[in-house]
Amino acid sequence: MNDDAWSELRSQCDTIESGAELVTPLSERPFTVDSIEADRIVVRFGDSDETRPLWREQFGVFDDQLEGQAMAIDDLQPGVEPYAAVLTLSAAYTVDDDTIVNAPANATGGESPFLVPAAEARTPPERVHDDAVLLAHLIDRLEVDEPSALEGLATDSLTDYYVLASDVQRGADGIRTGARDELLERLGPDQELHGHFGTVRRTTRTRRQPKADETVLAALDDRGIPREWVLGVDSRKLDVVLSVTDLSADEVYDTTEDVYVQKIGVDEDEKYARLQGLANRLAELEDAEGEPLRDELEEIEERLEEALTAT
Template identity: 75%
Template sequence: MDRMNDENWAELRSQCERVSTGAQLLTPLSERPFGIEATADDRILVRFADSTEERPLWREQFGVFDEQLEGGAMAIDDLQPGVEPYAAVISLSESYTVDDESIVTAPDDATGGESPFLVSAAEARTPPERVHDDAILLAHLVERLEIDDLASLDSMDTDSLTDYYVLASDVQRGADGVRSAARDELLERLGPDQELHGRFGTVRRTTRERRRPKDDETVLAALDEHGIPREWVLGVDRDKLDVVLSVTDLADDDVYDTSEDVYVQKTAVDEDEKYSRLQGLADRIEDLENADGEALEDELEAIEDRLEEALTAN
């Protein structure tokens, strides 16, 4: 029996069309992200994020996949690479559900439009996109709250101060990740004592020596060879000291000086709220299609021209 009839095909297409803009599906085994570009009478067009490859998923092949589910389930580990996108898409249907190990035919239990392979638009963003978005949110918050200097923080309400801290932390963390990736790529391009110049600055290869002791046996043998008393370099091993504390009646205060450092720890980030706020800003920018929007665009172009002139002059 072919369950991929006109009604079921229309329902699957409808679920695909309802997937939020920017959301992606992951292939079940290889975890390749892809988005749904369009649907048609005979296919669903998808685009893979890691290669920008477009690929049609044919209705006929969905029917073949459906026939293979005639027994009621298919083990995810048995999926072939070419079948994985079909499995991810069909999991959106009202006719199927996914347990820990299989795709299961279960119309009574399935929830149309939901899938463990579906990643929200907020979560699907790449690290550079997240840095970009967090920086925009932080810049908007600084502008809205009119934060001119650090002294103005004492007049900020607690909720806003918390958001300011969280966004600054997220920008720093994201920028560090992007910077590390850029550093590794630059090291491939930089020769010894070479400098590379960009519009905003200059970088060069720098080498620092980092030393760490060799194994204990080698170090102690070298000391003995030169007549150096071992006691000069032997110290307390903290790991071994903690073991002693755990198995004896030795008190912490006997061997440790204890102090407290008080700091603010970020314990949670509401990515959905951030993304929703970002979409609101994007919608407002998009609405600037009148004279005010054109004036703003002209002003930005003028700023860019002045920056270009200043950089060229230097």
């Protein structure tokens, strides 16, 4: 790889936005650019925290192989995948029909199908954290201190309030499920585990589902129990009858309607931009003006810790 191409590739890696990551084309292992040296680009894999140098001379070999021809992504070897992902950041290469091609006219430097923007690269816990920060900021800004305060909100603010609350609930439920599975590995029968904020224990709920019709009916017959005692209307079969006859649904169904608000879209880019704005504002508080706020937060944490340890 000549000096100009190597310099351009290093420059593209240097301009990757903070928090963004690359993924290997086939195995889809996420990695980030850890450092950029004169003769190598060091990457760090997110699934193992392993660091690996990608050498300039190896980029040169790959570059020579692609000279005047395309390479199918499916043909990439595991060791070559990180090189391929990084190389597609170059202004000389692009991906077309699952192949990497040397096509400067169609390539855009810094863009790659294997580059994941920072907003999308966040882990589920990070997304919950960010959504909770946005929701807390919105509650504070709108002064939503009780349900009656919602009546005075503008419609767009109320919509944002609902969407963020929904995202926090959904995200928190996802990470709660992961924590539950891990706790079940640590909890024995009748055992309780205590944390600073609460206590958990193993609970067993029994759910019953009828066995196959033939099994159930045979058991009833063996004991002389009339089948009519358990036979009922099967709604699935009833729907089939409605679709092939002139029977009206009103004749066989009592219908009720539940009205609710459905979230049909989330602007993640706008949320992330607002979050970055909050981060910048928090960074500005690193001076003396922010010292009282930090002291207050530390005092609250100390009081909370003392109260919890005293119980």
